[in-house]
Amino acid sequence: MAPVLERLKKYGSHAAGSGIILAAAVFLAGCSAPKPPQTIIEHTGNFGGFSALNWTNPSAAPLPAAPPAQTQPQPPPPSVNWIPLNEWAAGHDLAPPRRKGSQIILESSRGKMRLAIGVIEAAWNGIRVSLGYPPRMVDGRVCLSDPDLDKNLEPLLCAPPLGFGTNRVIVIDPGHGGHNSGTHSVLDGRFEKEFTLDMAKRLEPLLQSNGWTVFLTRTNDSDVSLSNRVTLAVSRHAAVFLSLHFNATPDRNPDIRGIETYCVTPVGLPSTLARGYSDPVFLPFPANDFDAQNLQLAVHIQKALVRGTGLEDRGVCRARFMTVLQGQECPAVLVEIGYLSNPQEAALIENPRWRGKVAHVLASALP
Numbered sequence: 291m292a293p294v295l296e297r298l299k300k301y302g303s304h305a306a307g308s309g310i311i312l313a314a315a316v317f318l319a320g321c322s323a324p325k326p327p328q329t330i331i332e333h334t335g336n337f338g339g340f341s342a343l344n345w346t347n348p349s350a351a352p353l354p355a356a357p358p359a360q361t362q363p364q365p366p367p368p369s370v371n372w373i374p375l376n377e378w379a380a381g382h383d384l385a386p387p388r389r390k391g392s393q394i395i396l397e398s399s400r401g402k403m404r405l406a407i408g409v410i411e412a413a414w415n416g417i418r419v420s421l422g423y424p425p426r427m428v429d430g431r432v433c434l435s436d437p438d439l440d441k442n443l444e445p446l447l448c449a450p451p452l453g454f455g456t457n458r459v460i461v462i463d464p465g466h467g468g469h470n471s472g473t474h475s476v477l478d479g480r481f482e483k484e485f486t487l488d489m490a491k492r493l494e495p496l497l498q499s500n501g502w503t504v505f506l507t508r509t510n511d512s513d514v515s516l517s518n519r520v521t522l523a524v525s526r527h528a529a530v531f532l533s534l535h536f537n538a539t540p541d542r543n544p545d546i547r548g549i550e551t552y553c554v555t556p557v558g559l560p561s562t563l564a565r566g567y568s569d570p571v572f573l574p575f576p577a578n579d580f581d582a583q584n585l586q587l588a589v590h591i592q593k594a595l596v597r598g599t600g601l602e603d604r605g606v607c608r609a610r611f612m613t614v615l616q617g618q619e620c621p622a623v624l625v626e627i628g629y630l631s632n633p634q635e636a637a638l639i640e641n642p643r644w645r646g647k648v649a650h651v652l653a654s655a656l657p
């Protein structure tokens with residue numbers, strides 16, 4: 291894994307880029323009594339005949355202890371309030387947070403959140419989640435920003451769990467198409483648009499068998515505008531929008547790999563990734579009406595993909611610039627299912643059997 295600074299320079303993608311900005315070396319640094327890697331899924335190391343990459347149980351991975359200053363994307367605006375975590379927990383009928391080495395652990399009936407002072411990354415039930423601002427000590431007390439409490443902790447620890455209800459309409463968005471080829475495989479140059487469409491077509495009948503009415507934003511190699519992809523979902527009154535992508539670093543760094551899931555950034559928080567676009571913290575989008583469900587869906591899908599494929603968990607990330615997410619009127623996420631700039635992951639992505647397996651993983655996550 292690249293050092294943090296190097297990774298900060300190199301992460302990113304053709305379409306979405308990498309969001310979580312903490313290298314695994316840091317993730318594992320300074321841990322008190324780290325647990326050994328655990329094997330917890332039956333197809334570990336042999337995923338449908340394909341080697342899984344460095345699979346360890348995410349829940350066994352401790353949080354980083356010493357944050358690099360570079361992980362703080364921007365200073366919080368003056369309007370941010372710093373709320374003592376124990377007061378917030380008491381106000382939400384939760385047990386007080388407890389310390390375990392450098393970790394701060396907060397639990398509810400829904401799961402366990404691990405935090406660390408000065409670290410922008412958290413872990414929710416073992417899945418990496420990016421906060422807007424690192425927790426900090428104020429007057430000797432662990433504090434979180436109020437937008438992080440409202441938009442990250444509350445939806446996961448306290449809000450009603452995600453349910454798909456009776457509106458069984460889902461829009462699957464195969465990323466790119468036509469002249470918009472997306473990125474390409476490091477192995478042979480095949481385009482991302484081919485694999486996203488194939489994945490969508492594999493997923494469609496599986497979701498239909500789960501009782502979903504499925505619409506695809508494109509069914510052939512056509513260049514559908516991002517706004518029209520949103521319009522389709524809105525006009526069909528979709529209950530879920532899922533955009534399928536495969537990743538690459540801008541400089542084709544072969545070492546970067548793993549899975550990321552994006553949802554739109556809540557008002558009041560900085561994005562995990564802006565990719566050079568402006569990131570107006572207080573600009574609302576229609577999709578912000580679903581901030582809690584967006585995060586719940588993103589965590590749910592990310593967890594399913596990481597555990598189902600064995601690929602590295604690069605975390606749940608937030609972005610504002612993704613047009614395909616901004617205007618959604620239902621829970622909506624964009625997944626980057628591995629890196630076509632990484633030779634091992636490109637080999638997986640190019641293999642139709644592996645894509646079929648991933649389609650089953652996604653369908654199982656959307657019962």
Ligand SMILES: [Zn+2]
Pocket residue numbers: 304305306465466472473482534535536
């Ligand atoms: Zn893409």
